[in-house]
Amino acid sequence: MNNDQALTEYLLRLADTDMVLAQRFCEWCGNAPALEEEVAMMNVGLDLLGQARNWYDYVAELRDDGHDADFLAFRRNEREYRNLLIAEQPRGDYAVTTAKQFFFDVWHHLVLTRLTESSDERIAGIAAKGLKEATYHRRRSTEWMLRLGQGTEESHRRLTDAVQNLWRFTCELTDTDEIEDQLAEAGIGAGNVGDAWRAEVARVFAEAGLELPEPARHFYMDGKNGKHTEHLGFLLAEMQYLPRAYPDATW
C-alpha cells in the first residue's frame, strides 16, 4: 500500500473511532447519573464528533472522489468502518463507559501528542486542537476510574467487571499493524504507543486499587480492518437511518 492509501485508511480509523464513541455518548443523553455528568458527557461527545468531522474532511479532500465527510460517516457499512473495537462496545452502565473511555483516552492522548509532530501539517494542526480536548478527557476519565475504583464496594465490583469485559479489546490500543508502522516510519503517523499506554494504565490501576490483567493479545476481531463485533451493525443502522432512507435529501 502506498503512503497515500495508507494515510486515508489511518485517518478513517481515527475518524470512525471518534464518531462511534460520540454516538455512544448520544445514547447517554437524558440517562446520565447526574446533571453535571449530562453536561460533561455531552461535552466529550461533542469534542469527539468535532474531531471526527475534521478527520473526515481531510479524508474527503485526499480522496477527492466527490464524497464529503457526511458520506463517509453516514453511508459506509459495517465492513467499511475502521473504528477500534472498544469504541463500538455498548455503553453499559457508568462503569463500562468509564473504563471504555479511560482506555481510549489514554491511547488518544498519546496518539494526538505524537501527531502534533506529524510531518503532515494538516494532521499536526488537527491533532494540536484535539489534544487540548483529549487532555481534559483523560483527566476526567482518570478521576472517575479512581472514584469508582476506590468509592464503594459496589462501584469497585462494577468497575472490575467492566474492565474484565473490555480488556481483550485493548490489544488494538497497544498493537500496531503494517499501515500504522509504515506511516510512523514516514513521520506521518503516531506509531506504536503500547509501552506508554501500559505504563499509564498500570499507574492508574494501582491508584484505583484494580488488578491489572495480563496484556491482551490479538484475536480474530480486527476493527482497524473492518472485522467488527456484532454491536456495530446496530449502531450504524440507527445512526445512518435518515441518510439511508432519504438518499437525495439535504438536511
Add this chain to the structure above:
Amino acid sequence: MNNDQALTEYLLRLADTDMVLAQRFCEWCGNAPALEEEVAMMNVGLDLLGQARNWYDYVAELRDDGHDADFLAFRRNEREYRNLLIAEQPRGDYAVTTAKQFFFDVWHHLVLTRLTESSDERIAGIAAKGLKEATYHRRRSTEWMLRLGQGTEESHRRLTDAVQNLWRFTCELTDTDEIEDQLAEAGIGAGNVGDAWRAEVARVFAEAGLELPEPARHFYMDGKNGKHTEHLGFLLAEMQYLPRAYPDATW
C-alpha cells in the same frame, strides 16, 4: 373517503400491527425465559409475520401502483405506519410481553372471527386462516396471564406494573374511528369489538387476580393514523436498515 381507500387503510392497520408485533418477537430470539418459550414465541411471531404478508399482498394488489408487500413493510416511514400503539411498545420483561400479547390476542381473535364473515372474500379467507392461529395465541397468552397473575408475588407485581403501563394503549382496541365504522357498515370490516373485548379481559383479570382499571380513553397518540409513540422510529430504523441502505438490491 371511499370504501376502496378506507379498505387499504384498514388493511394496513392489520398488516402493520402484525408486522410490528412479529418484529418485537424477533427481539426475543435467544432471550426467552425457557427453551419451550423460545419455540412458542418464534411460532407466534411466524404466524403474525405470515398474516402481515397476506394483508400486505392484498393491499399491494388493491393499490396496484407497482409496490409490493416488501415495499409496504420496509419502505414506509414512521408517519406512514398504521399499527396499533400497543404493538410498538418495547418488549420489556416477560410480563410486559405477556400483557401486550394478551390485550392484542383478545382483540385479534374477535376481529378475525368477524372478518371471516366479511363480504370481501379475500379478507374472509385470510381471516379464516389467521383465526386458527389467533385462537392458539389467545389461549397461550391467557394461560400466561393466569400463571403470572397467580404465580409468585414477584410475577404478580411485574404483571400489575405491565398492565398499568400498557393499559392506556388499549383505547385503540375498544374504540373505532370513521374508517372502521364505514367498513363495518359496508359489511367488510370487523367494526367495534370493544364490548366483547372488555368482557373477556374482565373475565381473565378476575381469574388472574388482577385489578381491572377504568376503561382507557383516547389521548393524543393515534397509531391507526400514524401518530406513534417514539418507540416505533427505532424499531423501523433497525428493521428497514438493509432495504433502505441497498435500495436496488434483490435479496
Add this chain to the structure above:
Amino acid sequence: MSPEERHFQEKVDAEVRIEPKNWMPDGYRKTLIRQISQHAHSEIVGMLPEGNWLSRAPSLKRKLQLMAKIQDEAGHGLYLYSAMETLGADRDEEIEKLHRGEVKFSSIFTYPTLTWADMGAIGWLVDGAAIVNQVPLQRCSYGPYSRAMIRVCKEESFHQRQGYEILLTMMREGTDEQKEMVQDAINRFWWPSLMMFGPSDENSPNSAQSMAWKIKRHGNDELRQRFLDQTVPQLEFLGCTAPDPDLKWNEETGHYDFGEIQWQEFFDVLKGHSPCGVERIQQRKKAIDDGQWVRDAAVAYADKQKANAA
C-alpha cells in the same frame, strides 16, 4: 402590610433586585421556588424529546448542533437549580417531587418527536415561545433568577435561529418528502406552542400577585399575541401554513387573529393524560435511580480523600 413587606414592595417597585439574603415574603419565596423549579425541570425534561433524535441526526453538522443545544439545556437546568437553591430549596428534593408527579414541567415536552423536522419545529416554535416568555424574566425582581435568564435567553435565541434554519433548509433545498415533514411538524407543534403561554389571564389566578411582585410583567394573552405576531411572517417566509383556518391579519388591531385554543387538551395534559409525559418522567427517574451507585461512589471517594488529607 408589615414594615418589612412595605420595604420589600418599595424595592420591587423601584426596580431594585431582591437578593438571596434580603428579606422577602413567604409567598414570594414559594412562588419563585415553584416557578424556577418548574423552569429547571422543563429544561431537563426538555432534553428528552430532542435526545430522541440525537442518535439519528442526519448529518455531522446537525448532530453537532443538536448535541450543543442539548448540552446548553442541561446547563440551563444547572443555573436554574442554583438560582432556586438560593431560595433555600433543595435540588434533589425538588427533583424527587417531579418524579413523584407532585410538580409539573412544561406540557410541551410531553409531545413526542416523530420526525427529524420536529427538531426544527421545537427550536423555532417551542424555543421561540419560551423566549417570548423569558425575555421579561430578565428583569424579574429576583436577582439570581433575572441573571440566569439573561444567560438563558441569549442561548435560546441562538437555538431558535438554528431551529428555523433546519426547517428553512428542508423547505428550500429538500425533497417533497422533507417538505411534507416540515408541514407535518408545524401542524403538530403549532397549537401546543400557543398553549405554552398558559390559559387566558382571567383563568390564571396567580397572575395579579406575580405582576405586583414583578416576577411576571405581562399577561399570558399579551405574550401569546406577541409570539404569534412575530411567528406568522416567519411561517409565511418558510412557505408553510398553520393548522388554523381562522388565522389572519387584522388591519384594525395591527395583530393576527387566531382560532380558539382547545384548552381541554392542555388541561388533560396537566392532569397527566398526556401523550408521553409518563415516559418522560420514567426515563428521568430511571436515570437518577440507576445513577445512585455512581453518586454514592463519588461521595465515598471524596470522603476518603478528605480523611486522608486530614
Add this chain to the structure above:
Amino acid sequence: MSPEERHFQEKVDAEVRIEPKNWMPDGYRKTLIRQISQHAHSEIVGMLPEGNWLSRAPSLKRKLQLMAKIQDEAGHGLYLYSAMETLGADRDEEIEKLHRGEVKFSSIFTYPTLTWADMGAIGWLVDGAAIVNQVPLQRCSYGPYSRAMIRVCKEESFHQRQGYEILLTMMREGTDEQKEMVQDAINRFWWPSLMMFGPSDENSPNSAQSMAWKIKRHGNDELRQRFLDQTVPQLEFLGCTAPDPDLKWNEETGHYDFGEIQWQEFFDVLKGHSPCGVERIQQRKKAIDDGQWVRDAAVAYADKQKANAA
C-alpha cells in the same frame, strides 16, 4: 470384558440399537452425554449468530425463513436434550455447566455474523458441514440419539438449501455490493467450516473407542473431505472462490486437495480465546437468569392448580 459388556458389544456390532433401559458401559453413557449435550448446546447457541440478523432480515420472505429456521434449531435443542435425559443427565445441570464454561459448544458459533450474506454462508457451509457430520449419526448405536438425528438431518438439509439459495440470489440477481458481501462471507466462514470436523484423527484420542461403540462411524478427515468434495462444485456454481490458493481437483485421488488448516485458531477458540464466545454465553446466561422469575411463577401456579384439584 464382563458378560454384560460382551453382550452390549455384540448388540452394537449387530447394529441393534441400544435403548435407555438397556445396560450400557459407563464410558458409553458418559461419552454420549457429553456428545449429545454439546450438540444440544450448539443448537441453542447457534440460534444467536442468526438471531443477530433476524430483526434486520431484508424481506418478508427471508424473515419468515430465518424465523422458521431458528425455531427449528430451538426444536432440535429440545429433542437433543430429551435424548440426553434418557441417559440420566439433567438438562438444567448441563446448561449450567455450559454457562460456567465447563462444557463446550461448536466453535463455529463463536464467529460473528457481520452481514446478511452470513445468513446464507451459515446455512450453506455450516449447516452443510453439520449434515455431513450428522448423517452417519442417524445410524448411531444409541436409539434415542439416532432417532433425533433422523429428524434433525431432514430439517438441516432444508436449511442448507435455503442458505445456498440466499447466496445464489445475491450472486445472480444482486448488485455488486451484494456480490462482494457473498464473497466476503465465504472468506470468513470457509476455514471455520472445515474446522468443524475437528482435528485430524491421529490427534483425536477418543475416536477409536467411539468408532467401536458405533457412536462415530467415520474419521474426521474422511468427513471433512466428503464435505469439501460436495461443496467445491457448489462454490464454483455460485461463481465465488475459496480463500485457499491450494484448493484444486486431484485427478489421481478423485478428491479436492486443500491447504493446511490453521489449527492454532481452532485451539485458541476452544480455550476461550474466541471471537465472540464470551458474548454468546453471556447472552444465554442472561436469558436463563432473567427468566428465573418466570419459571418460578409457572411452577408456583402449577402447584396451586394441583393443590386445588386435590
